[in-house]
Amino acid sequence: MTTKLVLRSVLLIGVYLAVSMAPLFAMLIGPTPPGRGFWREFSVALGFAGLAIMGLQFFLTGRFRSLTAPYGIDVVYHFHRAVSLIAFSFILLHAGIIPLAGPETLHLLHPATSPWWMVAGIAGLLAFAVVIATSLYRKQLGLVYERWRGIHGTVAVVAVALAMTHIGGVGYYAQGYVKRGLWIALIIGWVLALAYVRLIKPMIMLRRPYRIEEVAKERGRSWTLTLRPEGHRGMNFMPGQFAWLTLGASPYSIREHPFSFSSSAMEPDRLRMTIKELGDFTSRIGEVRPGTRAYLDGPHGTFTIDRHGAAGYVFIAGGVGITPVMSILRTMADRHDARPVLLLYGSIRWEEITFREELDELPARLNLRVVHVLEEPPEGWKGESGRITAELLARHLPADRMAREYFICGPEPMQKAIRNAMDRLGLPMEHVQSESFNFV
């Protein structure tokens, strides 16, 4: 990472913390009402902090490239997930401590005497609980991804709005220009972030449509979609990056999915994405007809050689994890990049090796050595078989292994196993790149 990106990442973390805590500092500025006992004030502060963190989620999930670039969007999404649980804990504690610290407040929970702002607070708490529960247990609840996204986006907005109503109704720390001004500024910020994500960004995407030119079957139950830009020059991306793909008439649809580019970054006007039949959406990807309108939100991601310069590279791919690696290899070939590359590619069977033929040809254009590792090798197979282990790595890694940059792409368990193996071999872990997209 460059010094500029490091500075920007530190600055963004500082801004995040400052905004999260701003309501707490603002509460002490200007006319401040008297304290009502430590525990009650503590619970109020927890509620304010919890809501401020929840409001900031609109920025974290807005895919603002300037915000995600220093870390990688996968890190930002995992942070979003973890910090949501922390904020929800704060809000739960807020709701739990107040009646314990001041039993006289219990009458506010009685349906007959509960004021409107208390009803809003309870409804907001339940809405946050729905957001968290549906995210943690999406698969157990049988929610398909698109329906979950719809619920998640809508209920989260409702929850934040109800919580703000609750704060305004209580009004204890909402007096004075500073306090009111801060909450209004926060609300404006949240609404602008939402407006950008839900309205402005789709509007921009609407003006930059793509058309599916070809849907080609690949080995290993995978399909490559070729996208051609319509009325614009396409998308400049770094090899290894990805974009959210929306198929259909409107970019306002929530039916969008992240896929890596498999094409060369030197061809921004002929984008290819290779997708394996795995989930709800991808199981029907082969049915997409050429001529279908498509929209892209991207490029995103830090899994790219353009951000991690080195004397040579080692790529370790499993299954459809070959897709971003293929983009990198094709780009290196197009750039006449002479740096040495080793590819260790794990597949189930010989017939299912995606891009097998092209990988046989690429060494003619690139300083590339490919090692296939098959879990179920055919009879007479003389190559590597089983899983990619420390011993297998030790057999194939080049002499300059400490100077190389490593890229791992594949299922989560495979990534973990390979990291452990690399650690055992004493390889430089700070030179290992990977991305993780197992969010919900």
Added chain:
Amino acid sequence: MREQYSILLAVAAGVLILIVTVVFALIQSPELLNFPESPLVKSAVVIPHQVDGRRDCVRCHGARGVQPYPARHTGWSNTSCRKCHAAANNAVQMQAEAASAEKKRSGQPMPHPLPGREHCDRCHGPEGILPYPDDHAGWHNETCSRCHPQGDVGQKQG
């Protein structure tokens, strides 16, 4: 690995924000920081005069002053005095405190030697052989000698 970094970052941010919420609550309601006062503070003599412009307590109450403090205060500085001795709030209280101080100073002398008998309440507590008056309730051993000087022990013993 990247997921772990994200979780660590979120936890660190959460802990920091939690600390700030505690600080906020303590600023608004600092009762958790108020340690219980020593019993001595409540029993210390109230200053029976104006304190404004009289910051050098030791000038009058030092070992060689006109109204010396007890011997056990030796070495204490001016900054210590008001930690236990509150100032009277008004003229009426000053007069009352002055009278009380005078009365206290004239307390009955101890008719026995003090060394080795620092636990006055063993004999003079509510269940002792010679209990102190009811208005002494709650006072402590350390305060007795303020008003009860050691008398002419030799004469009594003789």
